[in-house]
Amino acid sequence: MSFALPTLTVSQMFGQRTIRPLTAAALCGITFIKDRLIAIDSIKGHLLEIDPTSDNSRILNPHQVEEFLDVTGLAVWDDTLWVSRENSVYLCKLNALDLEHFVTLPYAADGVAIWDTTVYVSCQRLGYILVFDRETRKEITRFYAPGVGIENLAVNQEMLWICDRIEQSVYAMDRATGELQFSVLTPFECPTGIAIHKDEIGKESIYVAYATEEPYIRDNPNADPSHELTFRDRTFIHPLYYHYQPDKRYALSNGYLIEMSYAEEIAPLDEVYLPDVEWRIALPSETERQKVKHVEPIGIPFTEEVIEGQRVAVFKFDSLAPGERHIFGWKALLEVRGIKYRITPRDVENIPKLSPELQTRYLVDDDDLAMNTTIVRRAAREAIGSETNVLRKMHSIRNYVYDELSYGIKPYIDTPDTVLERGVGSCGEYVGVLLALSRLNGIPCRTVGRYKCPPHSDLVGVPLQPDFNHVWLEFYIPNFGWLPMESNPDDVSEGGPYPTRFFMGLCWYHIEIGKGITFETVTSKGARLTKEDIPIGDLAINHIRFTILKELPPF
Secondary structure, three states: OOOOOOOOOHHHHHOOOOEOOOOOOOEEEEEEEOOEEEEEEOOOOEEEEEOOOOOOEEEOOOOOOHHHOOEEEEEEEOOEEEEEEOOEEEEEEOOOOOOEEEEEOOOOOOEEEEEOOEEEEEEOOOOEEEEEEOOOOOEEEEEEOOOOOOEEEEEOOOEEEEEEOOOOEEEEEEOOOOOEEEEEEOOOOOEEEEEEEEOOOOOEEEEEEEEEEEEEEEEOOOOOOOEEEEEEEEEEEEEEOEEEEOOOOEEEEEEEEEEEEEEEEEOOOOOOOEEEEEEEEEOEOOOOOEEEEEEEEEOOOOEEEEEOOEEEEEEEEEEEOOOOOOEEEEEEEEEEEEEEEOOOHHHHOOOOOOOHHHHHHHOOOOOOOOOOOHHHHHHHHHHHOOOOOHHHHHHHHHHHHHHHOEEOOOOOOOOHHHHHHHOEEOHHHHHHHHHHHHHHOOOOEEEEEEEEOOOOOOOOOOOEOOOOOEEEEEEEEOOOEEEEEOOOOOOOOOOOOOOOOOEOEEOOOEEEEOOOOOOEEEEEOOEEOOOOOOOHHHHEEEEEEEEEEEEOOOO
């Protein structure tokens, strides 16, 4: 039975749809032959032609499956298919699929792309993208790999496009010089393949394949209890949208319309009487990547204040008496996207001095940062060594903290001196250490958070609850402003190298609330309640809910 794609263009067929090919286990390389979508299932060795409207697929190599096992990269030029497998690159005619050896590397050849007579091959172990001449099969030059993970490749007239599994990023590199132009964060983890499609009017679109494992609860009638945790393959293809703004030094990527609710339920551990209560909860921030479309109260109305440029909801009670119960909070409609800044150390070499206001506000110990302790001050010196460039200093501080700490969840936050001595910290404790070391080195920093939407964008319309709250930070560079940096998610390997996906970058699921201010405070008769008085957690139970409504349209 013949297999034919519909007459619609691929762009029309895909739309914003996630493509989940039937039977596929791990899609790695993907490519287009005009409007035909071709992919390699690395685990099964299936070279697939995929119908994006139905997820149906056809095996193009039914008699050569073994030869295509463990293929990771895929490219097409004219009537020739190129693949990377283990340490080598091969080519073959599309109508025959008999692999012919092209070149062998000392380590694994991860991805391959071709433009005319130029062949690009990525190799994580070498840390380079090697460039070969197709006719002579000799290496012409090599470019530094932009990320630390396994990278796959696609190429067009001007750009070499690189997706990195660990970095969760796609990089745009000048294919002639190897100069990195910009990068974007992908909306999902573990991008394993990338392809460029050109429609009938010449418009190009980028598609990215993803492959990982997902946990699920399996019903096993032979076990007691009968439910057990196991894992299954998860692989799909999704369009990548981006908007690069060179004047602002950042690129935006895929995003979602999200409804977020935050509510407090008065339920004290011990009944108390509090007169003249004002309960303040920070509202979502308006930023380059996050747009607040609407905010409304939950339970009871609130008034609004602006504290240090941040919107805050204020709920007022004449008193909170023993036995009294309330539910109150806010619901916000947000448009959120991924953002990634492209700023180099050379860009920040001749920046102006910090203003006195910034020094007074963001270079001091205003949150139990233990900046005067011996261990913290020594760590601040060791973290930067002799470095003077502010961007390299910040990167060195981050890496130093990642070297010194391992991630662990705790019910409370210790001060940075205790955390450094212990060597284990939660996200909030990572932030505390990063704030202390950065401020001691003259870099203004502030805390940002406080939640991440569960990154299950396929569960549209389904209420989602985060497992934990989460905080990260921003650091300030004159002429460039505040730049985001995650606290601990990039601390993924022992001793590095560490990815930089969230160094000057945030994915769509980061929700920015109350930058540089306390997220939630309670006052009684004008006096702020402290943890020593009554912790907020002893007064109320918070309820956080996210609902992903839809993916935002392309730019």
